[in-house]
Amino acid sequence: MYSQKISTLIIFFAILSCVDVKQSEEKKPSKFQEKYRPQYHFTPPSGWMNDPNGMVYYEGEYHLFYQHNPDSTVWGPMHWGHAVSSDLVHWEHLPIALKPDSLGTIFSGSAVLDQKNTSGLGSEKNPPLVAIYTYHNAKMEKTGSNKFQTQGIAFSTDKGRNWQKYKGNPVLENPGIKDFRDPKVSWHEPSKKWIMALAVKDKISFYSSPNLLDWTFESDFGKNKGAHGGVWECPDLFPLKINGQEMWVLLVSINPGGPNGGSATQYFIGDFDGKTFTTQQEETLWLDYGTDNYAGVTWSNVEDNRVFMGWMSNWDYANIVPTENWRSAMTIARKLSLGEIDGKKRLISKPLQNYQNQLAAKTLNWEIEGQNAFLIRQVNEWTEIDFKKDIDENQSIEIELFNENEESLKLELDLAKEEIVLDRSLIENHSFSEKFKSVQSAPANFKKQNLKIVIYKDASSIEIFINDGEWVMTALYFTEKDLNKMKITSNKSFTAEIKNSNFKSIW
Structure with missing residues (x-):
């Protein structure tokens, strides 16, 4: 037999x-023909790329900014690279949006449409796009100070083609904490305020603001919750509905401490009241169990969809993978939703249907x-x-x-x-x-x-x-x-x- x-x-x-x-x-024939170069994933034309940043939708365009070192294929002085897309599949590369200045290099952050011009940086007829990012001051870090990371903003009134840094930067000073970065900002309609989720050591701090300029501390989240094997980074906070009920999801990237080593993204499902995030979740849940999806967040100002994209690498080896001319790619764009598996609420991640048009x-x-x-x-x-x-x-x-x-x-x-x-x-x-x-x-x-x-x-x-x-x-x-x-x-x-x-x- x-x-x-x-x-x-x-x-x-x-x-x-x-x-x-x-x-x-x-x-x-593709204009990008190098060995290992992806053919339907986003990559920088050259140089180094890591975290996706400033993801916002405005007037028919999805903006993707990203951590970028234009002068090398390894991590270095951070800029914000920039690209736009009408379908999240095909991308047009644009000039670098944000460059280092006297306050520091430009670390990760987010971007929003200030529709009501709460910041006063645009007008009622032409509301500004506002980027909120972390300044990293390497000179201050070398002196032994813990205050080398602060939060700054920049704005654009021409569909994101040109950006002007706010003269009053930084808008959020560092209280003396070494890891104080990666602001993800969104509008919270019930409280009529902007909410910032900020990665602070191995927790998330929430701040609120009426105008994107003046920020007030609200609460911390993370003690005795989730994985704590490394530093928390790149948070994202957003609502999703399941069976007609609105729940809140908090994404938190961690490095190291992933389920299969190195970098990974965990998530929490709970409630947010404009000040405090709470959850009854006891177990640690992971967005992706593979080793190469990190620092991902979602686009803002997208109606009826929560669209995610992550950095397709891992800090265990990101600087030394065998590519030439460029390093790193992004994941395909994914639609996030809440579902149930074995009666438990879970975050579901599906490829956007747009990719079927590329087959x-x-x-x-x-x-x-x-x-x-x-x-x-x-x-x-x-x-x-x-x-x-x-x-x-x-x-x-x-x-x-x-x-x-x-x-x-x-x-x-x-x-x-x-x-x-x-x-x-x-x-x-x-x-x-x-x-x-x-x-x-x-x-x-x-x-x-x-x-x-x-x-x-x-x-x-x-x-x-x-x-x-x-x-x-x-x-x-x-x-x-x-x-x-x-x-x-x-x-x-x-x-x-x-x-x-x-x-x-x-x-």
């Missing part, structure tokens, strides 16, 4: 080796029934695997992406262990960091339900969305050749529909 099953499997793979899913239409005209489909294995000889960037029958509670499924050099990424879903595992240890190019050679895992309970897996693969990254974003894993990889083959195996038979297509380059 055993040898018969193996023989059948070998014959099955031999037959399926003929399956080739290359698209008939040719890809247009090739032809999508290939397979209907698989009662099989233990399936091989695709030539796989493209987007794959959807929809298991059409309830999977067995003792079933394990492995999806392997590999190439002719025997490099591979393996995704395993083990229902008995209630675990997802992403293994990139078989990627040859990890000599730049032993920490990159990692096996990443996430707790998950898929019992008694269908299973759907969507994979977004680019030149050096993979984003995996399971059951419409209930579980998400994002990871970098650097292979000599494309991971252009896929094998799906299971310890029990499965029935599934598989779709595969390629992305047209956004460049």
Whole structure:
């Protein structure tokens, strides 16, 4: 019986080796052709990039600012790089928006539309865009002072093309705390005030202001809540509804202290009354269990949607990944919502539908029934695997992406262990960091339900969305050749529909 099953499997793979899913239409040449350069993720033209900043929507444009060192591919004096998009897929690079000055370099922050001109920096007819950011004064830091991070603002009255720094900067002085940064500001309608969530050591401090210029401390959050293995950074606070009830979500990035090492983003679900954030949540929840989604926040001034984008790297190795001319990419844009898993409220993260418009005209489909294995000889960037029958509670499924050099990424879903595992240890190019050679895992309970897996693969990254974003894993990889083959195996038979297509380059 055993040898018969193996023989059948070998014959099955031999037959399926003929399956080739290359698209008939040719890809247009990209102006960004360097090795490892993503083709549908945002990257800087050159230089270093980390945290997404100042994300605001205004008059048909999504603004993306980002931490940027234009003079090197490693972290250095921070500027705000700038790009705009009409669809969050295609991007137009713009000149650097904010540069260092006598108060310091320009660390992370946010941007808002001051619709009512509360700041007085625009007018009723032409309300300003206002950026709120952290000044980092390296000279002051070297003297031993803890007051080297303060909050400043800049404003624009021409759709974000030109920015003027406020003459009264800083608008929020440092009370003497070493880590005092990354302001995320939003309008709180019930209290008619601006609210700032600020990362302070390993907690979040909330401030309020009537005008974006004068700030009052309100409360702290974080004691005995969440993960505290490192510094808290890049918070975001926003409301979402579930079953008609409004809840508040607080995103907090942490480095180190992630569930799989290094950087990661945790979240809290609770209530906010304009002064204090509270939660009954006891366990630590993570937005993404992969190692390479950090410092992400959401766009402001977007009606009916909460759209997220993160920095696709990890501080364990971000400065030394093997790219040239540029370093780092952003995740694809994701829509956040609240849902329930096993009766518990959870944050759901799904790719924006806009990316479907970037797929090739032809999508290939397979209907698989009662099989233990399936091989695709030539796989493209987007794959959807929809298991059409309830999977067995003792079933394990492995999806392997590999190439002719025997490099591979393996995704395993083990229902008995209630675990997802992403293994990139078989990627040859990890000599730049032993920490990159990692096996990443996430707790998950898929019992008694269908299973759907969507994979977004680019030149050096993979984003995996399971059951419409209930579980998400994002990871970098650097292979000599494309991971252009896929094998799906299971310890029990499965029935599934598989779709595969390629992305047209956004460049």
